[in-house]
Amino acid sequence: ETGVTQTPRHLVMGMTNKKSLKCEQHLGHNAMYWYKQSAKKPLELMFVYNFKEQTENNSVPSRFSPECPNSSHLFLHLHTLQPEDSALYLCASSQGETAAGGYTFGSGTRLTVV
């Protein structure tokens, strides 16, 4: 148990489907993050939330829609995705203004778009 739980672990969806990824942490952290990890590419930061307010959106296409109802939960709503969106989606959390303690990551959701 890493302290950050992501569900589902695996997801296969068609390009016309709508699905959601869920992330939950009970570490008392204030910041939460979505990352995309594609094969042979660096980690891509998608969104940052601090105390449930979005502080960063790295030009992510609108087919990805984040939601952060409170500091413990983070969602990523997916719709009309493309095959190139297939990747490992990682959620992380941290405490404080500078993430000086580092991130705690979830185990990720392996997404395949068919």
Next chain:
Amino acid sequence: AQSVTQLGSHVSVSEGALVLLRCNYSSSVPPYLFWYVQYPNQGLQLLLKYTSAATLVKGINGFEAEFKKSETSFHLTKPSAHMSDAAEYFCAVTFSGGSNYKLTFGKGTLLTVNP
């Protein structure tokens, strides 16, 4: 702006040999530095971190890293590689002060351990 550079996208060692994974950083203020490990289809797990205390930091699984300000480096070492060390390793940096909430990651180094 802060950045990290990991030299070598792929490092291959024999079991029992020294592991050395290189990381150099760029930061205009004192950094906090981290090494993470990722096994296939898993999230990233914190190996160790430097937060301005001792310059030699010991982590889990026998790894350690030394912060060298003069060289702007934070290389990861392990005296004797084990097959279970095969994974991808990421160096990351953030800095004291400011409120940017996030780490900057290197591109990762894939470690292969040969029997």
